[in-house]
């Protein structure tokens with residue numbers, strides 16, 4: 001694929017139906033995300049069957065919109081990429097089946113992208129020069145992992161959460177504080193008005209034997225207990241202070257472990273990825289801390305942190321450049337790992 | 339008019355190729371393997387083995403349900419993707435309409451039954467005749483009691499076909515007695531050649547369908563929606 005290479009990316013791993021066109025793995029020509037939030041809100045969370053139904057209804061028009069916004073036709077494309085896991089199997093199957101049919105119809109190579117790897121590639125869409133090897137922190141509602149990337153397609157897992165994902169805990173704490181859903185941005189905003197020192201919540205696995213693994217179930221329980229205690233004491237719940245103290249605890253752990261990784265593996269760049277990468281406090285503190293080690297932190301703009309298809313198209317471009325094409329018997333893999 | 343037909347709504351996974359006159363080829367798997375892994379390879383080899391280039395296809399036909407929710411979506415997403423990529427129309431065919439074609443010339447009632455779980459079947463009712471089956475009752479999810487009671491009211495012979503026969507045979511036999519008929523196993527399977535036949539028929543009668551007109555036919559709401567409705571209903575009464 002020399003010169004100009006256009007990849008159409010599809011993303012249907014959870015409740016966002018997305019399609020995007022990306023040039024040479026680095027420039028976003030279009031990035032369409034159709035959120036299903038309004039369909040799931042009345043159920044208090046994502047309902048897999050409803051998500052799958054909605055994906056099927058709108059994936060065709062979403063693809064057309066992505067092509068239209070990019071000003072290209074099917075005939076201009078050089079490849080198709082779709083996430084095939086991890087995620088909800090029914091949702092994934094809509095994207096995977098569509099991608100296979102399109103690739104076959106258009107005689108195009110197909111890339112089956114690991115959704116988590118996709119998140120990392122959002123960083124390649126920032127215009128930043130990224131030189132391998134890199135360290136990477138993927139933090140989202142489903143995952144918290146520290147990775148070392150030697151090059152494209154060569155990923156080593158350094159640490160992973162032993163229980164809840166960071167984003168999951170943000171959502172749960174937001175529910176405890178009755179803030180709404182999704183919890184990440186709500187806590188981020190509220191914490192800015194609070195005093196982090198008002199409460200102290202535990203930082204887990206910070207000793208040597210914790211290595212680079214994470215644990216967030218403890219902090220979640222601590223917040224819940226704190227709220228109950230305050231209520232029993234008849235005190236007004238200081239939501240902003242609790243949010244600030246909670247966020248402080250989570251960010252502390254994420255930054256500290258990242259720093260530890262940077263000490264062990266020398267890299268020039270550190271990539272932040274996943275929905276929680278949108279957190280302003282995490283971005284600020286990680287940048288500051290990494291500067292001490294002379295490491296430059298790169299993070300995608302907010303709209304590329306959350307689930308989108310541009311990151312899948314970017315990853316797909318690099319997959320295909322390495323000859324990592326999928327075959328027609330490709331399946332969705334709901335528990336796919338690195 | 340050269341058409342490719344797909345069916346993944348039940349345990350069988352099948353693809354067929356043909357025109358209004360002739361069935362050119364058909365592949366069918368009736369094994370427990372995910373449709374997602376089998377469908378595209380079947381399509382690719384069916385075209386290859388028949389010496390047909392995909393660009394020669396004029397239309398597509400696919401079963402929209404009822405059947406397995408996931409199966410319906412694999413078929414529809416694939417058909418929609420092919421339709422979009424090849425720029426050709428796709429016809430949606432009701433699973434039970436297609437299955438009834440297998441007993442088209444039966445002199446009596448035709449009753450396809452598909453396993454709908456929870457003690458229910460997806461069923462519809464047709465009368466056989468010289469021009470193929472004529473629908474008497476539209477597709478629905480029903481319990482055995484409901485639909486066997488209705489069938490018992492009629493005086494005609496009834497031929498059953500479909501994947502739910504195994505589970506319901508004894509009850510149906512005792513409900514219908516002498517009037518019970520059963521299609522042989524080879525005619526009792528969902529198959530793409532029947533979807534092809536039905537698809538061609540619809541195309542001929544109604545013309546090529548417009549883009550994005552393909553709609554799944556689940557019959558049932560999702561569990562979450564059903565429970566929500568139940569709760570609301572309960573709150574009102």
Ligand SMILES: [Zn+2]
Pocket residue numbers: 115119140275306307
């Ligand atoms: Zn994600």
